[in-house]
Amino acid sequence: MNSPVPTGDDLVRVLATLSNPHRLRVVAALAGRRNYVSRLARELDISRALLQVHLKKLEAAGLVTSRLELSEDGKAMKFYEVNAFAVRLTPQDIVTAVQTLTPAGQAPADHTNETDEKGAT
Amino acid sequence: MNSPVPTGDDLVRVLATLSNPHRLRVVAALAGRRNYVSRLARELDISRALLQVHLKKLEAAGLVTSRLELSEDGKAMKFYEVNAFAVRLTPQDIVTAVQTLTPAGQAPADHTNETDEKGAT
DNA sequence: GGCACCTGCTAACTTTTCTTTGCATGTGCA
DNA sequence: TGCACATGCAAAGAAAAGTTAGCAGGTGCC
Numbered sequence: 001m002n003s004p005v006p007t008g009d010d011l012v013r014v015l016a017t018l019s020n021p022h023r024l025r026v027v028a029a030l031a032g033r034r035n036y037v038s039r040l041a042r043e044l045d046i047s048r049a050l051l052q053v054h055l056k057k058l059e060a061a062g063l064v065t066s067r068l069e070l071s072e073d074g075k076a077m078k079f080y081e082v083n084a085f086a087v088r089l090t091p092q093d094i095v096t097a098v099q100t101l102t103p104a105g106q107a108p109a110d111h112t113n114e115t116d117e118k119g120a121t
Numbered sequence: 122m123n124s125p126v127p128t129g130d131d132l133v134r135v136l137a138t139l140s141n142p143h144r145l146r147v148v149a150a151l152a153g154r155r156n157y158v159s160r161l162a163r164e165l166d167i168s169r170a171l172l173q174v175h176l177k178k179l180e181a182a183g184l185v186t187s188r189l190e191l192s193e194d195g196k197a198m199k200f201y202e203v204n205a206f207a208v209r210l211t212p213q214d215i216v217t218a219v220q221t222l223t224p225a226g227q228a229p230a231d232h233t234n235e236t237d238e239k240g241a242t
Numbered sequence: 243g244g245c246a247c248c249t250g251c252t253a254a255c256t257t258t259t260c261t262t263t264g265c266a267t268g269t270g271c272a
Numbered sequence: 273t274g275c276a277c278a279t280g281c282a283a284a285g286a287a288a289a290g291t292t293a294g295c296a297g298g299t300g301c302c
Binding site for chain 2: 008011012014015016018019020021022024025027028030031032046082084085086087088089090091092094095097098101102104
C-alpha cells in the first residue's frame with residue numbers, strides 16, 4: 001500500500017471518479033455481486049467499450065478490483081468487484097485533506113500502474 | 122429546501138464540485154473563517170475571475186453561501202462562508218443514491234437558480 | 243468454416259470543464 | 273481627476289473527459 005491515510009490527491013481522484021453517473025451505477029451494480037465486463041455492459045445497457053473505460057478509472061482510483069478468470073468452458077472473463085471503502089466529507093475533513101494536496105501546477109503522481117514499489121530512499 | 126435527503130443527482134453534483142483542487146482549497150480556507158472574494162483570491166493566489174467561477178459552482182452545489190455586505194467605508198463586499206455538510210461514501214450509500222439518479226440521456230434538473238419554490242402539485 | 247461468446251486496444255470525434263483576458267460597474271480618498 | 277479597492281460578466285482559447293466505431297486476439301460448438 002502506498003499510504004494508509006488517503007492524501008488530498010487521492011481524495012480528488014476518488015471524488016472525480018465517483019462524480020459520474022455511469023460509474024456510480026457500476027459501483028452500485030457491483031456492490032450486489034461481482035460481474036464480468038460483457039454481462040455488466042448488457043445489464044447497464046451501455047457499450048462494452050464505454051464500460052471498459054469507466055471500469056479502468058474505477059480501478060485506478062482503487063474502488064474496484066479486477067480478476068481475469070477462465071470459465072468452465074475455457075473462456076477468459078474479467079470479473080470485477082467493489083473494494084470496501086468509506087469516505088467522509090465534511091468541511092473539517094477537507095481542511096485536513098488539503099494539507100496533503102500537491103501544489104498547483106505540479107503533476108499529482110500517477111497511480112495508474114502501481115503494483116507495489118518499495119523504494120529504499 | 123428541496124429534499125432533506127440528497128438525491129443521486131445531488132450527490133453527483135457535490136462530488137463533481139469537490140473533485141477539484143482549487144475548490145477543495147476554497148472550502149478549506151472558508152472553513153477557518155468567512156472571507157470576501159478579492160481577499161480570498163489573494164490568499165489562495167489565484168485570479169479573482171477564476172475564484173469567482175469556482176465559488177459559483179460551490180454555491181450552486183449548496184456547499185457555501187454568499188452574502189453581500191457593505192463595509193464601514195461603504196464598499197460592497199461579497200462574503201462567503203461554508204455550509205455545514207457531511208457526505209458519506211460507501212458502496213452501500215452509492216447503491217442507495219443510484220436509485221434516485223436521473224436516467225441517462227435526460228437533463229438532471231437545473232438547481233442553479235432555485236430560491237425556494239413551493240409547488241402545489 | 244461460420245457463429246456466438248469473451249477480452250483488449252486506439253484513433254477520432256464530441257462535449258464539458260477550466261482558465262485567461264478584458265471591460266463594465268461602484269465606493270472612498272488625496 | 274486619478275488611484276486603489278470592491279464586484280460582475282462574457283467571449284475565447286486550452287485542456288480534460290466522455291463516447292463511438294472499428295479493429296485485433298482468443299475459446300467452444302454445430
